[in-house]
Amino acid sequence: MKMASQETKVLVADDEKTQRLVFRTILETDGYNVLEAENGSEALEKLNAEPDIRLLLTDLSMPELDGYELIRSVRQNELRYTYIIVLTAMDDRGSLLRALSLGADDYLTKPVFPDELKLRLKGGTRLLRLESQEELIFAMAKLAEYRSEETGFHLERVSHYTRVFARDISKTHPELGLTFIMADEIARVSPLHDLGKVAIPDHILHKPSRLSLDECSVMKTHATIGGEMLREIYEKTGAPYLWIAHEIAMCHHERWNGKGYPNGLSENDIPISARIMALADVYDALTSKRCYKDQIPHEKAKSMILREKGEHFDPMVVDAFLRQEDVCLAIRKRFPN
Amino acid sequence: MSERSDEIFDRDALLNAIGNNKELMAELIKIYMEKFPDFLSQIQNAIAGKDGDSLRFSAHALRGMSLNVFAHGVVRVTWALEEMGESGNLNHAEKTCTALEREIRRLKTAFKLLTEEKQ
Secondary structure, eight states, X not given: OOOOOTTOEEEEEOSXXXXXXXXXXXXXXXXOEEEEXXXXXXXXXXXXXXXXXXXXXXXXXXXXXXXXXHHHHHHHHOSSOOEEEEEEOTTOHHHHHHHXXXXXXXXXXXXXXXHHHHHHHHHHHHHHHHTTHHXXXXXXXXXXXXXXXXXXXXXXXXXXXXXXXXXXXXXXXXXXXXXXHHHXXXXXXXXXXXXXXXXXXXXXXXXXXXXOHHHHHHHHHHHHHHHHHHHHHHHHHOOHHHHHHHHHHHHTTOOTTSXXXXXXXXXXXXXXXXXXXXXXXXXXXXXXXXXXXXXXXHHHHHHHHHHTBTTTBOHHHHHHHHHTXXXXXXXXXXXXX | OOOOHHHHOOHHHHHHHTTTOHHHHHHHHHHHHHHHHHHHHHHHHHHHTXXXXXXXXXXXXXXXXXXXXXXXXXXXXXXXXXXXXXXXXXTTHHHHHHHHHHXXXXXXXXXXXXXXXXX
């Protein structure tokens, strides 16, 4: 049997030590990275802390938070699909049906045999791979990047900046309900922000001098074009992360004071994902060399951003930027132009 | 007539299920021996307190652990206790608990024989 990738993480939630030990032993020899939780609450903590856990094996009867509540909570909060396999004792049909109706994908009956366990996980991995259609979507982002000639590490830097700002806000403003999982999702879809530029004619996109008013109007359509494109794919697939991608593409040129485009949204009417993206994108643009402008030093870019606090930018995001200034500099150093 | 030993504990099935890993088997048995007294006393307390929910939960937990080590005798009796807890009818629970204690004694003997065999 083909070995699973070393990175494939499986979370085993079971209050029973023998079960966790059996799973760990079987799965580690097959190359899985096995994490353990003794109850549902601990499992949720692990899932929040490590968003790349996509496979969950859970018992149903557990103290503190049982398997049913765990499934319910995972399904309510997930942005990426988690494949859930429940463990049941023999002839526990009622519990099994309840778990499946809450969103479990598959089940294993105790005692679990290694071959069956591996095959069930393989099924789960196959389903998760279907999600890799997202890879195609990200390939589109790369295309947009190549066309706009914003080469180098623009997308990588912006992705890191957004993660850093979003995680900072997640910690400092818990009332917003912006979880670490959402923060990472914002970062992951951030490369799609300029997707609409694929539809902008070359003579405008590549013009080395200032754009005329008409050209500027055409250029501005990239936000709506990208936003609509992603909204359509979201409506077809129902994948929640694509909604975040849509928000970012559509609204990253909106301004806190309502003077942005395409819809002149202001303050909290602009999705938080787009408010974060706006600052990350501008900071990167200021501190990078482009065909029409030189690179600006960090300190100058910082003072320009500070001047726009409460105007162009959400003050809360600016504060996050200030708290994470050193991290931004480190990202710039790690991904130079 | 004496009961077949694999009806108490099926060593071969356990080894088969864990890829013939004898060290893991020893570890599982060790954990089982450490954990079962707690489960047993939870079951006894639930019966004494006529607490059906607690009986169902603790019998279910012991059954799950016993399934993992293929301790069929304990599985059968804990299953009966779990169903009593579920239905709330604990009339025969004390008698069944005595049967559980007997099954656990047999299981301990089977585990002990296995350890001696190894030595």
